[in-house]
Amino acid sequence: MLEVQNATKRFGGLVAVNQASLKAAAGAITGLIGPNGAGKTTLFTLISGFEKPSEGRVLFEGQDISRDEPHVRARRGxxxxxxxxxxxxxxxxxxxxxxxxxxxxxxxxxxxxxxxxxxxxxxxxxxxxxxxxxxxxxxxxxxxxxxxxxxxPKLLLLDEVLAGLNPSEIRDIIPVIRAIRDEGVTILMIEHVMQAVMNLCEQVYVLAQGRIIAEGPPADVCDDPKVIEAYLGAGAAERLKREKIHA
Amino acid sequence: MTFRDIVPIIVLITLLAFVPVFITANTVLNFLVFTLIIALAAQGWNILGGFGGQFSFGHAAFFGTGAYAAALLQVRLGINPWIAFAIGAVAGAAVGWAIGYLSFRSGLRGSYFALVTLAFAEVLRILANAAAFTGGAAGVLIKLDVRPENFQFESRGAFFWIALALVGAVLVLTRWIERSRFGAQLVAVRENEAAAKALGVDTLRVKLGAITLSGAVTAAAGCLYAQYFLYVDASIAYGTWISVEAILAPIVGGLGTVFGPLVGAVALHGLSEITKLAAGSVPGIDLMVFGGLLVAAVAFAPEGILGLLRRSAQAKGAARHA
Structure with a gap:
C-alpha cells in the first residue's frame, strides 16, 4: 500500500529524517514509535505531502507520489x-x-x-x-x-491521536481504531502510548535521530537493546539486563 | 441550494423595490443608490474577506477597473454601455484572478496579502492618473444622453431598481456559496489552511475562485458608479475610500454572512447622513461617526449587527424556555 524508500529530509544543516524506509501493508495497522524529536512527524509530513523529501521516494499503491501536493494525495486516498x-x-x-x-x-x-x-x-x-x-x-x-x-481514505495516518487522553478515554478509542482497520482502511500511526501500540499494531518501526533503527512485531521491538538505548541512553540495555539478573 | 434558501432574499428585495414608489425626493434616492453601490462593492469584498478570510485592503483595484472599463469602452470605443458594463465586470474578474495568482501562488496571507492588494490598487491609481488613454488627472466624462438603451434614465428610481436587482443577484450568489461545496472549502481555508489541505481542498484554486468572483462583483459596483455619476477619475475609481468602504460595511454588518454587507452599508451611510443633517455645520462629523461605529462594532459586536441580532434572539428564546 505505502512504501517509503530511503527518504531524507534536511532543514538547512539539520537532518530530520535520514535514509528512512518503511512499508505499510494493506489492511494492517503499522506503528511508528521513537523518542521525542526522532523525526516521526517529519516523516509523516513527507508521506502526506506537506513537505517534499530532499532525497528518496514515497510510493502509494505502486506510484511515486513524492512530488504531489497534499490535496492531490488526499484525493488518492x-x-x-x-x-x-x-x-x-x-x-x-x-x-x-x-x-x-x-x-x-x-x-x-x-x-x-x-x-x-x-x-x-x-x-x-x-x-x-x-x-x-x-x-x-x-x-x-x-x-x-x-x-x-x-x-x-485508503490509508489513514494517525499522528498521536491518543496523546493527552486519560486511560479510560484511551480504552474507549482503541476499539474505534480497530473497527476502522476492520473495514479495510490501512493505518499508519505514530504513538507514544505503548498500551495502544502493543494492542493494535502488527508491525512497528522505531525511528531515532532520523533513522529507522528497528522493525518487527511490537513485542520483539520492545526487547531490542538498540531501542531501549534510544529511549533510555547508551548502556541502559546492559544495565537493565544486569539488574534483572541480580533481582 | 433550495428555493427555501432564497425566500428571505426575494421578500427583502421585493419590499425594497417599492421604495421609489413612495419616496420620490431626489436627495433620498441619490443617497439610496449610492448606498446600494457601496453595498454591492462590499458584497464583493465579503466573498473573499468574509468567507475566505483573505483581507484585501485594495478592492479599489476592482472597483476602479469596472468604473474605467465602463466609461472608457463607451467614450473611446463607442461600445454600448450595457455591453461595456458586462465587459467591466469581466475585467474586474480578470484583475482579481491576476492579483490572486501572483499573491496566493507566492503564499502571501494575512497582513502581507492585505499590503500587496493595497499596493496593486495604488499602482493602478497612479497609472490611471498618468496615462493619456484614461484622461489623466482630468478623468473621463461620459456624455449625457438619457436613453434606456444607453444605460441612462430620466428617473433615479430606474437606477435604484437596477442597483437593487444587482444587489439581489449577489445575495443569491452569496447564498449559493454558503450552501455549496465551494463555500464549505472556502470557509475551511479561512479557518485553517493546513487542515483544509489535508482534507483534499485545493486551497489555491479555491482562493483564486473567490478573488475572481469578488473582483467581478466589486467591478460591477464600479461600472454602476460610473454610469450613475457619468464621471470617473483616478482618485474616485482607484481611491482608498472605496477599499475602506468595502471593508467597513461587512465588518459592521456581519463578516461572512449573506446579508452583512447590505446591512452594514445601510447602517453606516444611514447614520452618517443623519448626523450630517443633525450637525450640518460641523464638517467631517459623519466621518467621526463612521470611525466611532467601527470601533463600537469591533469592540462590542465582533460578529457585526447580524451577530448581535442573532445573539439577542437566542437570549430571548432562552429566557422564554427558562
Whole structure:
C-alpha cells in the first residue's frame, strides 16, 4: 500500500529524517514509535505531502507520489490527522467533518449525511451541533479522526491521536481504531502510548535521530537493546539486563 | 441550494423595490443608490474577506477597473454601455484572478496579502492618473444622453431598481456559496489552511475562485458608479475610500454572512447622513461617526449587527424556555 524508500529530509544543516524506509501493508495497522524529536512527524509530513523529501521516494499503491501536493494525495486516498489538533474553530463539529466529506461528495446534503454517520461512529454523536472550539481535548482528537475518516481514505495516518487522553478515554478509542482497520482502511500511526501500540499494531518501526533503527512485531521491538538505548541512553540495555539478573 | 434558501432574499428585495414608489425626493434616492453601490462593492469584498478570510485592503483595484472599463469602452470605443458594463465586470474578474495568482501562488496571507492588494490598487491609481488613454488627472466624462438603451434614465428610481436587482443577484450568489461545496472549502481555508489541505481542498484554486468572483462583483459596483455619476477619475475609481468602504460595511454588518454587507452599508451611510443633517455645520462629523461605529462594532459586536441580532434572539428564546 505505502512504501517509503530511503527518504531524507534536511532543514538547512539539520537532518530530520535520514535514509528512512518503511512499508505499510494493506489492511494492517503499522506503528511508528521513537523518542521525542526522532523525526516521526517529519516523516509523516513527507508521506502526506506537506513537505517534499530532499532525497528518496514515497510510493502509494505502486506510484511515486513524492512530488504531489497534499490535496492531490488526499484525493488518492491518504488522510492524516494533526498531532497538534487543527479544528476549524469557527464551525460546528458537523461542519468540520463535512469539509472532509465534501472530498467525495459534491452535494451538501450528501456530505452532511456522510459527516453525520462518521461523527456517530467515532462517538461524537451528541456533540455534532456544538462549536468545535467547545470540545475537550479528547473530543478534538476524535474530531481529527472523524474529519480524516470522512474523506474515505485508503490509508489513514494517525499522528498521536491518543496523546493527552486519560486511560479510560484511551480504552474507549482503541476499539474505534480497530473497527476502522476492520473495514479495510490501512493505518499508519505514530504513538507514544505503548498500551495502544502493543494492542493494535502488527508491525512497528522505531525511528531515532532520523533513522529507522528497528522493525518487527511490537513485542520483539520492545526487547531490542538498540531501542531501549534510544529511549533510555547508551548502556541502559546492559544495565537493565544486569539488574534483572541480580533481582 | 433550495428555493427555501432564497425566500428571505426575494421578500427583502421585493419590499425594497417599492421604495421609489413612495419616496420620490431626489436627495433620498441619490443617497439610496449610492448606498446600494457601496453595498454591492462590499458584497464583493465579503466573498473573499468574509468567507475566505483573505483581507484585501485594495478592492479599489476592482472597483476602479469596472468604473474605467465602463466609461472608457463607451467614450473611446463607442461600445454600448450595457455591453461595456458586462465587459467591466469581466475585467474586474480578470484583475482579481491576476492579483490572486501572483499573491496566493507566492503564499502571501494575512497582513502581507492585505499590503500587496493595497499596493496593486495604488499602482493602478497612479497609472490611471498618468496615462493619456484614461484622461489623466482630468478623468473621463461620459456624455449625457438619457436613453434606456444607453444605460441612462430620466428617473433615479430606474437606477435604484437596477442597483437593487444587482444587489439581489449577489445575495443569491452569496447564498449559493454558503450552501455549496465551494463555500464549505472556502470557509475551511479561512479557518485553517493546513487542515483544509489535508482534507483534499485545493486551497489555491479555491482562493483564486473567490478573488475572481469578488473582483467581478466589486467591478460591477464600479461600472454602476460610473454610469450613475457619468464621471470617473483616478482618485474616485482607484481611491482608498472605496477599499475602506468595502471593508467597513461587512465588518459592521456581519463578516461572512449573506446579508452583512447590505446591512452594514445601510447602517453606516444611514447614520452618517443623519448626523450630517443633525450637525450640518460641523464638517467631517459623519466621518467621526463612521470611525466611532467601527470601533463600537469591533469592540462590542465582533460578529457585526447580524451577530448581535442573532445573539439577542437566542437570549430571548432562552429566557422564554427558562
Amino acid at each position: 491518504i488522510a492524516r490527522t494533526f498531532q497538534i489538533v487543527q479544528p476549524f474553530a469557527g464551525l460546528s463539529v458537523l461542519e468540520n467533518i463535512a469539509v472532509g466529506a465534501h472530498l467525495r461528495h459534491a452535494k451538501r446534503s450528501d456530505a452532511m449525511a456522510r459527516a453525520e454517520r462518521v461523527g456517530q461512529r467515532v462517538g461524537l454523536g451528541p456533540e455534532l451541533e456544538k462549536s468545535a472550539s467547545s470540545l475537550t481535548v479528547a473530543g478534538r482528537k476524535r474530531l481529527e479522526l472523524a474529519r480524516a475518516l470522512a474523506t474515505e
